[in-house]
Each structure stands twice: as C-alpha cells, then as structure tokens.
Amino acid sequence: MSALEPARRRSIIRDGLAVGVATGAYGLSFGAIAVTSGLDVWQACALSLLAFTGASQFALVGVVGAGGAPLSGMVAGLLLGTRNTLYGLRLSTLLGLRGARRTAAAHLVIDESTAMSVTRESREAARMGFLATGLSVFVLWNLATFVGALAGDALGDPKAWGFDSAVGGAFLALLWPRLKDRRNQLCAVLAVALALVLVPLVPAGVPVLAAGGVALGLGLVGRDDDPTEVPHQHDLPEGGLG
C-alpha cells in the first residue's frame, strides 16, 4: 500500500487536532463535575487517563455525586463502555492491527477516533485519522480534566455554583444527538419514567442501572435492522466523548 501524500497527511492530522481541542471543553467540565461529585483530583485524573471514555466517566461520577454506591457508578460506566466494543469491531478490519500495536491502539477506541477513521478512503488514511484524533483527544482530555478538577476544587460549595445542575445539562448534551431516531426517543422516555418511579423506592444508582433494562427490552422486541451508527464527523461538537 502506498504511503500518504504529505498534504493529505497534514490535513488528516489537522482534523484530529481540531477534534482534540473541541473535546478539551468536555474535559474541563468532567474534571470540575468529578471533584464536586466527591472524587478527589487524582481519582478524576485516573479515570480520564485509564478509562478514557467520556460518557462512562460522566456516568460514574454522576451516580456517585447523586449519593449512589461507587459500585453502581462503575457498572453504569461499564454499560456505557460497551459502545466502544462495537466501534472496535468496525475498526478491527479497517485498521488491521495485530499484537502489541492492537493492544496499545485499543485504549484510543472512542467516539471521536472512530468517527475520524471510518470515513477515510484507505487503510493508511484510516490509521492516520484514528491515531491523530485518538492521541490529540487523549492529551487534551487529560490536561483539561486536571485543570477542571483543580478549578472545581478551588470553587468551594458546588451547589452555589450550580454544578449539580451542570451535571444534568452535561448528560442531556451527550444524549441530544442520539434523539433523532424514533426508537431512541421512545427508549429515552421509558428510561426517564422508570428511573423516576424507582428513585424513592431503591438505593441511589439503582434507577440508572434499571433503565438499562429498557434498552434490553426494546432491543428484544425490535424487529428491523437499524445497525449501530458510528457518530458522524459533523455530529461530534455536540456529541460527546465516547
């Protein structure tokens, strides 16, 4: 296979950097929300460094911040992380990585790197898009988490700053681009209803996990194909780090 032309290479790298800069904003809010939810700065940074998948991280701190057991938060995070498995499936044939390179590349499998890779014209371009986006998001997401966590720590009473309300806004912003589809809309409404009914009845954190059952139920009764969509490039700014 031929190597990429320098101009093409530069343009793919530039796209990756732009996506990385955009996700820095998510990282700031994640860091601030994590510490106001009861994590310390190092726990917030460890999550961004080691879990490195935004929606799962937000879910963990959201459940913990609402008073749920950390274990429930972890399970919610893992359920959201299943999305990356499907991205990996799409990427495995496209990138064709083996051995140590695959083991390292796995850490970078997220919404953004997938979106910036599956649209490319060749394996070289796909690899370049995946790597440039994955690495730039990784660096900026982690820097931003650290800065956001320090800022959140310094601000004091989270409620006075409305941080508890910011968490709801963050989840809604992550959900928003997925609500174009009719089945997803139904799923969201049922999940909200179930969670609200359960809030007074079960320990914090459990309503969110129970809502996962709505996905299971709707998936089982669904008949048509509707294959999992990989997020498109133009969906990303409002989409959310996977």
Added chain:
Amino acid sequence: MIWGAVLGCAVGCYLLKLAGLSVPPRVLERPLVRRIADLIPVALLAALVAVQVFATSGGNGGQHLAVDARLAGLAAAVVALLLRAPFIVVVVLAAVVAALIRLA
C-alpha cells in the same frame, strides 16, 4: 471504595475496547446485539438526566423526587441545545441559571 470503582471502571472499559478489536466480528455483529448496544447509552443517559435533575438525598440515606433550581437549569440546557450551542456552553448555562435562581 471510590478508588475501587475508578480502577474497576478503567480496567473494564479498556477490556471492552480491546474485545472489539480482537473478537471475530461475527460473534458480536448480530442485529440484536447491535440494537441493544445502540439503545443502552440512550437509556442510561436519559435516566441519568432524570435522576440528576429530580432526585434529592433524604435524611435517612434514601432519595426522593424534588423540583428545584435544577429544572430551570435543564430548561436552559434544552434551549441552548436547540440553538446548537457547543457542549461547554450548554453545561455552563445549566449551572449559571440554577445558581442565579438560588441567589434570587
């Protein structure tokens, strides 16, 4: 406890990513699996929004539903999203609106 959840989530999330790159596609690439995996983030994120906005900790460790400044924050977030505002604007607006209502 929190460290355990942080590290457990980190290891699990990495393995989920690696599984996708390593498992033969036909094992997981079934319509049912795809459908459920597609719906899980929707269900969880929707439930997280609801709990985050309406659940309040009670005295005895339990929770109850409450309508307060957070609902106004969520409404502001909806308006921002309808206007296609970037993520950070949505989040900051939700916070600022709730904070201002609490001041008033």
